[in-house]
Structures are given as C-alpha cells and as structure tokens.
Amino acid sequence: MSKTLLxxxxxxxxxxxxxxxxxxxAYPGTPSTEITEFxxxxxxxxxxNVHRIWAGNEKTAMESxxxxxxxxxxxxxxxxxxxxxxxxxxxxxxxxxxxxGGLVVVVADDPSMHSSQDxxxxxxxxxxxxxxxxxxxxxxxxxxxxxxxxxFSEKYKTPVLIRVTTRLAHSRAGVxxxxxxPQNALNPNTDPKKFILLPANARNHYRALLAKQKDFENEAxxxxxxxxxxxxxxxxxxxxxxxxxxxxxxxxxxxxxPHPILKISQYPLPSALIAKMVDECESVIVIEEGYPFIxxxxxxxxxxxxxxxxxxxxxxxxxxxxxxxxxxxxLGLKEQIGSPVPSIVVPRPPALCNGCPxxxxxxxxxxxxxxxxxxxxxxxxxxxTLGALPPYNAIYSTxxxxxxxxMAKGAADAGLLPAVAVIGDSTFTHSGMTSLLDAIYEHTxxxxxxxDNSTTGMTGGQDSHALGVLGNICKGLGVEEEHIRIIxxxxxxxxxxxxxxxxxxxxxxxSVIIPTRECIQTLNRRMKAKAAKK
Amino acid sequence: MKIDIILAGVGGQGILSxxxxxxxxxxxxxxxxxxxxxxxxxxxGGDVQSHFRLADYEIASDLIPMGQADLxxxxxxxxxxxxxxxxxxxxWLITNDQRFVNIPNYPDEALLKAELDKLPRKVVINADQxxxxxxxxxxxxxxxxxxASPFIKIVFESIENAVRDVFGRKGEDVVNVNLACLRAGRxxxxxx
Numbered sequence: 001m002s003k004t005l006l007x008x009x010x011x012x013x014x015x016x017x018x019x020x021x022x023x024x025x026a027y028p029g030t031p032s033t034e035i036t037e038f039x040x041x042x043x044x045x046x047x048x049n050v051h052r053i054w055a056g057n058e059k060t061a062m063e064s065x066x067x068x069x070x071x072x073x074x075x076x077x078x079x080x081x082x083x084x085x086x087x088x089x090x091x092x093x094x095x096x097x098x099x100x101g102g103l104v105v106v107v108a109d110d111p112s113m114h115s116s117q118d119x120x121x122x123x124x125x126x127x128x129x130x131x132x133x134x135x136x137x138x139x140x141x142x143x144x145x146x147x148x149x150x151x152f153s154e155k156y157k158t159p160v161l162i163r164v165t166t167r168l169a170h171s172r173a174g175v176x177x178x179x180x181x182p183q184n185a186l187n188p189n190t191d192p193k194k195f196i197l198l199p200a201n202a203r204n205h206y207r208a209l210l211a212k213q214k215d216f217e218n219e220a221x222x223x224x225x226x227x228x229x230x231x232x233x234x235x236x237x238x239x240x241x242x243x244x245x246x247x248x249x250x251x252x253x254x255x256x257x258p259h260p261i262l263k264i265s266q267y268p269l270p271s272a273l274i275a276k277m278v279d280e281c282e283s284v285i286v287i288e289e290g291y292p293f294i295x296x297x298x299x300x301x302x303x304x305x306x307x308x309x310x311x312x313x314x315x316x317x318x319x320x321x322x323x324x325x326x327x328x329x330x331l332g333l334k335e336q337i338g339s340p341v342p343s344i345v346v347p348r349p350p351a352l353c354n355g356c357p358x359x360x361x362x363x364x365x366x367x368x369x370x371x372x373x374x375x376x377x378x379x380x381x382x383x384x385t386l387g388a389l390p391p392y393n394a395i396y397s398t399x400x401x402x403x404x405x406x407m408a409k410g411a412a413d414a415g416l417l418p419a420v421a422v423i424g425d426s427t428f429t430h431s432g433m434t435s436l437l438d439a440i441y442e443h444t445x446x447x448x449x450x451x452d453n454s455t456t457g458m459t460g461g462q463d464s465h466a467l468g469v470l471g472n473i474c475k476g477l478g479v480e481e482e483h484i485r486i487i488x489x490x491x492x493x494x495x496x497x498x499x500x501x502x503x504x505x506x507x508x509x510x511s512v513i514i515p516t517r518e519c520i521q522t523l524n525r526r527m528k529a530k531a532a533k534k
Numbered sequence: 535m536k537i538d539i540i541l542a543g544v545g546g547q548g549i550l551s552x553x554x555x556x557x558x559x560x561x562x563x564x565x566x567x568x569x570x571x572x573x574x575x576x577x578x579g580g581d582v583q584s585h586f587r588l589a590d591y592e593i594a595s596d597l598i599p600m601g602q603a604d605l606x607x608x609x610x611x612x613x614x615x616x617x618x619x620x621x622x623x624x625x626w627l628i629t630n631d632q633r634f635v636n637i638p639n640y641p642d643e644a645l646l647k648a649e650l651d652k653l654p655r656k657v658v659i660n661a662d663q664x665x666x667x668x669x670x671x672x673x674x675x676x677x678x679x680x681x682a683s684p685f686i687k688i689v690f691e692s693i694e695n696a697v698r699d700v701f702g703r704k705g706e707d708v709v710n711v712n713l714a715c716l717r718a719g720r721x722x723x724x725x726x
Contacts, residue, residue: 005561007571030574115574171570171585171596174561243596250595324599336601338621342649344641345615348544350580351636383578390638458575 003174008164011139011175012078012106013038015146020181022073022101023051025061027430028459029080030115031169032108036078037462048183054456056465057401057430058083062090062105069094069103069159070195072187074150081109081120086401086431088125094159095129096205097195101184102150103159108169111290112321115458117381117398119319121290123267126161130209132216133161133267134225135242139173141225141265147178152219156212165289167321168243217268225265228273233258236331237281239274239298241265241288247327248287259331264294274298278308285330286310289322351386357517358384360489361451362394364497364515365422368505369394372418378411380404380432382424383457383519395422402431408446409439418505421448425466426456433473436510440478445508447501450474451489453519461522474512483507489515536589537687538598540617542608544634545577549609551700552679553586559688559696560588570596579636581613588688607682609661609675610634611646626655628682628723630674632662657681657723664718673715680719690720 006014013035016024026036039045039052051068055061058079068075077087084091084107091105107125110116126133134149136142145162153160193201220226231237238257240248241264248261262277264270277284278298284307286295292311299308309315315330316322328335352359362384369377379385379395380403387394397407404421412419423432428450439446452470456462466473474484485504487497497515504511539556543549553569560567570585585598600619606627608614614629621627629650633640650658661677676697683693697716701709 003561005557005567034573114572114576167570167596170573171568172557173568173593173596174566246594246596250599253594323597324595328599335599336622338601338603338619338623338625341618342615344645344649345612346637346639346641348579348581348613348637350545350575350578353546353578386578458578460573460577 003176005172006139006143006175007034007170007172008136008139008142008168009034009108009170010038011143012146012162012164013042014175014177015143016076016104017042017044017048017050018178018180019147019150020074020102020183021050021076021150022183023065023068023075024078025051025055025064025075026078027055027057027061027083028456028462029083030459031110031166032078032080032083032106033459033462035106044180054462054465058087059090062087062094065103066090066094069099069101070189072101072189073184074102076104076106076146078106079108080116081107081122082116082118082400083107084122084125091125092129093197095131095209096197096202098157098205098209099153099159100157100189101187102153104146104149104153104162105159106146106162106164109163109165109290111165114166117400119290121293122161122163123290123293126163126267130213131158131160132156132219133163135163135265135267136168137242137245137263137265138168139171139175142168143175143177145225156215158209158212163242165243165321167289213268217270220266220268221270221272223266226263226270226273228262228276229257229260231258231260234260234281235283237277237284238262238331239264239277239284239286239294241294244287244289244322244327247322247324248331250324251328251331251333269294269297283307283309285315287316287322287327287330349389351389352383353520355520356383357453357489357515357519358387358451360491360494360497361449361515362387362392363491364489364494365420365449365501366392366394367494367498368501369420372505376416376418377420377422378404378407380421380423380427382427384422384424384451387422401427402435405432405435405446405448406438408448409435409442409444412444412446417445419446420505421446423448423450424457425450425452425454425470426464428470429465429473433477436474436479436512437477439510443509445510447504447507447511447513449501450512450514452514452516455519455522457519457521461519461525470514479510479512483509483511485511485513487513487515489517535687536587536591537605538603539586539605539607540598540603540620541584541586542606542613542617543582543610544613544636545580545582547609547634548675549582549584552607552675553584555679555693555696555700556586556588556686556688558700559692562696563688563692565590566593568593568596581616583617605682605685607678609678611650611658612641615649624655626657626685627653628657628678628685629659630661630678631658632660632674657726659719659722661719664722665715668711668714668718670711670715673712676712676715677719680716680721681723683716683720684723
C-alpha cells in the first residue's frame with residue numbers, strides 16, 4: 001500500500017476516520033487545530049456524515065463527545081494542553097461513568113511554549129483520571145493508535161487519551177493506512193445507573209475503575225508500542241517515551257544502541273518492564289518530552305538509590321522541548337555543531353499583520369488611556385495578545401481564555417479605575433460570557449473591548465461562534481443598549497474611536513465597545529478565492 | 535543517502551511550498567521523508583523554519599541535529615544566518631538577498647553582507663527581481679529552489695515534474711512561470 005504524507009495531527013485524524021469515527025468535537029488551539037481541520041476537509045468525513053463543526057470551547061466539546069459516546073457511537077475530542085483545563089470537569093467525570101461508544105481524548109502539549117502560556121504535561125491528567133494513555137513516537141503510530149483507540153475504549157468501557165507534543169503534531173511523514181471500519185450503529189445506553197453520577201452510583205463506578213487499573217497496566221506491559229531492547233553496556237539504561245525515543249535513536253543511526261532501551265508509548269507505566277531496566281542497569285536515564293512524569297515515578301520522592309537520571313538532576317534541562325543534541329549531551333555522546341549565530345542576527349518576534357484591525361483598535365485605546373497611565377488594561381488569549389509588544393505596549397495581563405473581563409472586574413472591585421478588558425470575539429464566546437454576566441450582576445464599572453474580527457485568528461481563521469451575534473449576546477446578558485458601542489477600527493476613525501472609548505471609560509457601569517472589522521488574513525484569502533473563481 | 539535541509543524565512547513568506555515540491559519529488563522516488571514545520575503564533579511575521587529530511591533509510595528524528603544540515607535554503611538573508619549552527623562542515627547556504635524588515639533593530643545592510651561574505655559555500659541571489667522580471671513576483675520561492683537544486687541529490691527533471699504536479703490545478707500559465715523561475719534560479723547557481 002502506498003504511503004500518504006501526513007502531519008502527526010493529520011495522521012490522528014485519518015486514523016480516527018478509518019477507525020469508525022462518527023464525530024469530532026474541538027475548539028481550535030495550536031498545536032491541535034489541524035486534526036479537526038483535516039476531518040472538515042475530508043471527503044470520507046462528508047460521505048460518512050461525520051460531525052465536524054467547531055465547538056464553542058473545550059468543555060462543550062468534551063461534553064458533546066461524551067453524549068455521542070453514550071449514544072453508542074465513536075467520538076473524538078481534540079484540544080491543546082491548556083484546553084484540557086477548560087474541559088477538566090467533564091473529562092475527570094467521564095472516567096467515572098466510563099464510555100459506551102469509543103471515546104478518545106486527543107491532547108496536544110506544547111513544550112517550549114511555541115504558542116502557549118505554559119508547558120503543562122497532559123499525562124498527569126490521564127493519571128489523575130485513571131485512564132490509559134497513548135503517546136505516539138511517530139506519525140505511523142499516531143495513525144495506528146487513533147485507529148485502535150476506539151476498540152480499546154469500548155473493550156474496557158473507558159475513555160482513553162492520546163497525547164502528542166508540538167514537534168510530532170506538526171511534522172510530516174509517510175503513513176500507511178489500514179482498511180476503514182464502519183461507524184457504530186446508534187445504540188443508546190438504557191441502564192439508568194450507568195451514567196448518572198449520584199453518589200451511590202459513583203462510588204460503585206469509581207471502584208470498578210480502580211479494579212480496571214490492573215488490566216490497563218497489563219495492556220501496557222503487552223503493548224506493541226512499549227518495547228524493551230536489550231543492550232551490552234549496562235552501565236546506563238535508557239527509558240524514552242514518545243518522540244523522545246526518536247531523538248535517542250537519531251544518535252545511533254547506522255549503529256546499534258549499546259545500552260538497553262525501554263520505549264514507552266502506552267500508559268499506565270508497565271512496572272515489570274521498568275523494574276527489569278532498573279534492576280539490570282547501574283543507572284537509568286529517563287528521556288521524555290514534557291515534565292519528568294516517568295522519571296518522578298521511577299525515582300520516587302526519596303530517590304534512595306540516586307541512580308535515576310533525567311530532567312530532575314540536570315542531566316537534561318528541567319524545562320523546554322528536547323532535541324537530538326540535548327539527548328546526545330545527556331548520553332555523553334560527541335556532538336558536531338556548525339558555526340555560531342552571528343551577533344548581528346536579532347530575534348524576530350511575531351507581530352500583528354499589516355492591515356490588522358487590532359492595530360487600529362489599540363491605537364485608539366492607547367490614545368484614550370494616555371491620561372490614565374499604565375497598568376489598567378487586562379487582555380486575553382489571541383492575536384491581540386501581541387498588543388503587549390512594541391510599538392503598542394497596550395496591555396498588562398494575559399492569563400487564560402476569558403480572563404480579561406473577570407480580571408478587570410476584580411481590579412475594579414479593588415478600586416482600580418478605569419479597568420479595561422480586551423478580548424477577541426471568539427475568545428468571548430469561548431469563555432467570556434459568564435465573566436461579563438458577573439460584572440453586569442454587580443454593575444461593576446468596567447469597559448470591555450470585544451475585538452470582533454469575525455474569526456478565530458491566531459489559529460488560522462476558523463469560524464467563530466460570535467459571528468453576527470455579539471451585540472445581541474451582550475444585550476441579552478444585560479448590558480444597557482446605550483453602552484454597547486460598535487465602532488470601525490480604521491486609521492481614519494482613530495480620533496472618533498478614542499472619543500467613544502473615553503466616553504465609556506467615564507461611565508460607572510458595564511460598557512462594551514465592539515470594534516468590528518474582518519481579519520486581514522481571512523479577508524485576503526476570501527478575495528483571492530473570489531478572484532480565482534472569475 | 536540522506537539530505538537534511540533547513541528551510542528558513544519569515545512567517546507568511548511561504549517556505550513550506552519549497553518543502554512541498556521537494557517532498558513531492560522525493561516521495562515519488564520512494565525515499566523516506568520527515569518534515570517538521572512551524573504553525574501557530576510565529577506564523578504572524580515571526581522567524582519560521584522547517585526541518586526537511588530525506589533518506590533512503592527510515593529517519594529517526596523529526597529535527598535535524600546541529601552540524602548535520604547539508605543545506606540552508608532561506609527566502610530572507612538575516613534568517614539564513616540564524617541556522618548556521620545546524621549547517622554541516624560541507625554544507626551550502628542558499629539565500630535570497632532581499633531583506634524583510636519588520637523589526638526596528640534589523641541589522642545594517644553592509645553588516646549583513648559582510649557576514650554572508652564570510653561563508654565559504656553559498657549562493658546569494660536576488661530572487662525577487664528575477665521572479666518579477668519573469669512576470670510573477672510571487673514565485674521568488676521557485677527561484678530560490680532552482681538555485682538550491684544543484685545541491686539537492688534529486689534529478690532536476692523530477693523537481694520540474696513536481697512543480698507541474700503541485701501547480702497543475704492552477705493552470706498551464708502558472709505552471710510555466712514557476713518552471714521558468716525554477717530554471718532561472720538553477721542557471722544562476724550553475725553560472726556562479
């Protein structure tokens with residue numbers, strides 16, 4: 001069979017489609033976005049009527065996927081690592097109810113924070129929820145794991161998690177496909193105890209989940225994805241998980257690794273294989289992308305033997321993404337490095353695009369805020385976070401999705417006036433609406449700018465649930481109509497826009513200003529498509 | 535046989551289409567390929583790079599180890615220098631000489647030229663001008679790819695065919711102008 005060139009995340013999408021997927025649920029987030037986009041563009045998904053429309057946020061996505069699983073069909077929910085924080089409530093409790101139709105949670109972690117605010121490791125979440133995890137080391141495994149995960153989920157009636165990291169998510173390689181399986185027939189659960197987490201039921205379910213842990217570990221012990229390859233030099237043994245395994249192997253191209261090596265790609269950790277490694281080798285280096293998740297468990301908090309090495313003892317850096325060179329250094333191998341970067345080369349951080357509407361929104365906001373001084377603008381997650389950089393220097397906080405409005409509220413409660421929130425249209429419908437309701441409920445004096453570029457910009461222009469409904473949402477939540485101001489962010493309107501913002505800054509209640517102009521990227525794309533049609 | 539290429543540029547300059555064409559040609563030859571790309575925040579005008587690896591054996595790492603790249607192919611001169619630690623001892627650097635200035639502290643043109651002049655194996659080309667003269671300013675990429683093609687161990691015809699396949703659905707005119715850019719780049723490199 002010929003190979004198809006796929007990104008790691010696309011391999012997951014294709015694997016799920018071929019594995020009998022009936023619906024994908026997701027909110028865009030780098031590096032997970034392309035899973036859903038691939039399914040949206042797939043002919044196979046159209047023909048199979050696979051659900052593939054974006055969800056409002058990760059929590060609603062997770063809940064919809066649970067619903068589809070309860071109805072007996074195979075569902076997948078995809079998100080970036082911090083998205084799992086948003087979806088944590090349904091995620092944790094889905095492990096207690098268990099799954100009916102196959103339920104697969106795909107989480108893409110972002111070590112080195114290429115496009116994120118932290119580098120949290122989702123393997124802690126699956127351990128927390130007591131569910132099995134798959135961590136592919138390459139694109140083929142990503143495909144195979146997604147393909148097989150639904151049956152695994154159905155066999156043990158449990159959700160399963162697939163964890164990838166940025167590098168594998170966004171790296172392309174040839175993938176061999178398998179025969180596509182049919183979707184499940186509708187088969188709703190009719191047992192009233194199964195999915196109602198009344199304490200009396202939940203206690204039983206939790207015990208059943210605990211009882212399954214042995215089976216999960218047995219599966220990991222026998223898994224084709226976990227393998228122990230013996231070596232002659234037992235001074236050092238290597239445990240490597242996911243993509244880190246490739247970085248180890250890169251250092252032994254054309255030769256055989258002399259050390260015993262244990263590849264881990266399925267969890268919970270197979271303790272018998274770990275014991276074999278620790279018992280047979282003088283010391284063990286644990287090489288994993290993300291937090292020292294395996295290392296911490298193997299060494300224990302007492303670290304009695306002191307012979308487990310990795311990120312915690314400085315053999316590898318404690319933070320950031322791995323690469324073949326860092327691994328070479330950890331293994332004491334020789335590296336070859338080219339010439340150094342000339343000193344004239346300077347960083348080139350990302351920036352707002354030429355013609356971006358946010359630029360004009362920030363120029364007007366800065367003009368209006370000038371007399372109040374710095375430290376009063378709370379921002380959010382999206383392209384407009386780049387307003388933090390020169391020449392704008394317009395914002396003073398960015399923490400998590402939807403936080404701008406509630407942070408401004410808390411600051412106003414503390415007496416900070418004016419308190420301003422800047423949030424994008426898609427982020428607002430993701431998790432800003434309840435924040436706004438809090439402020440309305442207390443009539444807190446805050447000014448909220450919802451930058452409406454009619455899309456989810458940072459992740460490449462996905463449809464936004466806010467499209468065409470922002471004003472009505474604000475009105476419905478209870479913002480007074482005269483304090484909902486829609487402006488057009490253009491250079492020519494800057495003075496007028498600054499005047500409107502000033503008016504609302506002076507109002508001692510909740511104001512919402514909605515600068516509305518399409519994202520320059522989606523606009524250009526639309527114009528190009530239109531020209532091509534002619 | 536293996537070839538490791540670092541592709542460099544600024545988000546939005548389209549370095550991935552170069553990778554796309556070489557990848558297409560390589561896969562048709564039955565070679566193994568891995569290509570790590572940058573998506574997300576950096577695509578907004580930041581520095582972007584792609585690690586592009588071909589081999590006749592299965593490739594382990596998605597990232598090229600430092601000091602092992604055979605080529606740096608860059609559509610922007612300062613960006614080409616950012617990846618010198620990756621360039622192998624016999625490696626070549628192929629870059630556009632047209633600067634993309636979107637930061638206030640972009641280095642002085644003379645200093646930049648002096649750094650490029652220091653390199654023993656390089657092709658520095660005004661790809662923008664060549665592409666413009668051939669009637670498609672947007673095809674500077676193909677000029678760069680053409681200039682790099684003598685150093686890529688794939689027969690030139692296969693790369694030409696890949697251009698035909700990749701641009702085919704955009705019509706004969708688009709194919710032809712891209713082929714002309716590709717050939718002009720190659721000619722520049724060979725005459726150098």
